[in-house]
Amino acid sequence: MTDRGNQYYLGALFCFLQLSSNCWALGRAPSVEHLLGYCGELGTLSERLSECEKPKYEGGVGELYRRVVLGADKKSHAWRLAAKALQGPEVWLDEEAGVFWSDPFEGSLNVSQATTICADEDQNGDVTVGVPLQFRLPDAQDYEVAEIHGIRAAIPGFEHAAIYWTQTWGATSVYMAYFSRRGKLKGEPKNAKHRVRCIARQARQL
Numbered sequence: 001m002t003d004r005g006n007q008y009y010l011g012a013l014f015c016f017l018q019l020s021s022n023c024w025a026l027g028r029a030p031s032v033e034h035l036l037g038y039c040g041e042l043g044t045l046s047e048r049l050s051e052c053e054k055p056k057y058e059g060g061v062g063e064l065y066r067r068v069v070l071g072a073d074k075k076s077h078a079w080r081l082a083a084k085a086l087q088g089p090e091v092w093l094d095e096e097a098g099v100f101w102s103d104p105f106e107g108s109l110n111v112s113q114a115t116t117i118c119a120d121e122d123q124n125g126d127v128t129v130g131v132p133l134q135f136r137l138p139d140a141q142d143y144e145v146a147e148i149h150g151i152r153a154a155i156p157g158f159e160h161a162a163i164y165w166t167q168t169w170g171a172t173s174v175y176m177a178y179f180s181r182r183g184k185l186k187g188e189p190k191n192a193k194h195r196v197r198c199i200a201r202q203a204r205q206l
Contacts, residue, residue, distance in 0.1 A: 039065065040083035040091075045132055049093070052081045069150035072183065079154035083129035091131050092155050097145050100200045101155060102127040102135065104164070108193035111137075111175045114165040118198035133200030140168035140185050142199055143178040152180060163194040 040048030052065045065081035078095040089103035105117065105127055117123045118137040128135055138146075143166060152158050160181050165188075168176040174187035177194055188194065 039081070040131070041085060041129060045082070048083050048131065049080070052083065067154050069153040071150035072148045077149040077154070079150075083131050085129045089127045089129055090156070091127075091129055094146060094149050094151070094154075096149055098201060099142065099146070100131065100133055100135075101146070101151065102129075102198040103155075103157075104159070104162070104195045104197050109165070109196050110193055111165050111167070111188075111190045114194075114196040115167055117196065124198055128198060128200075131200070135198040135200045137165060137167040138178075138197065138199045140166045140176040140178075142166070143185060147178075147183045152183060159195070163188070165194050165196055 039052040042048075043051070065084075067079045068076050069079065071077045080093045080095055082091045082093045082100055084090045091103070092101050093099070094101065102124070109117065115137045118135050121135075124135055143151075143164070152160060158180065162180050164178045164180065166176045166178060166185070170176050170187040173190050175190050176185045177188040177192075178185055
């Protein structure tokens with residue numbers, strides 16, 4: 001039996017044991033990935049996005065990996081899950097901007113380390129879930145647009161008390177950083193250590 005076949009039958013067994021009609025909301029058993037709460041770890045970008053569009057099942061309740069939130073401009077903006085590792089990081093797509101946002105790295109880095117780690121596929125895989133995109137450190141404008149589009153409400157677990165680096169140079173050895181408590185940008189010394197998220201726009205050649 002193929003891996004997909006195994007996943008189907010394990011999903012069907014789960015539904016049977018749960019005796020939940022919601023588990024069959026789409027007329028098929030959920031995959032093991034969705035039963036365990038992860039998706040989009042393998043395949044092309046379009047395949048990952050497609051897999052993460054399917055319902056997630058927890059206790060027989062289905063919910064879509066897509067959020068529509070109210071942005072700073074008082075308008076509605078859609079965010080979509082592109083990949084989620086098993087009990088691990090997530091990558092979310094700002095649909096309007098076409099920008100993919102990673103979860104933050106563990107710990108804090110200076111701006112030079114942040115720039116390097118986001119661009120290095122051997123180092124950024126822990127937060128990018130292997131999504132086939134060329135990631136980089138966001139610039140100040142990326143955070144400004146994301147704030148307008150409601151990033152703090154859209155991405156689960158977004159730390160409202162955190163400070164995130166951008167690659168935008170300010171003045172006098174200062175780089176701009178995003179203060180998520182208020183959604184504002186402010187200059188920070190380049191050797192200060194803050195949190196780091198990475199972004200991507202264009203798919204690389206696979």
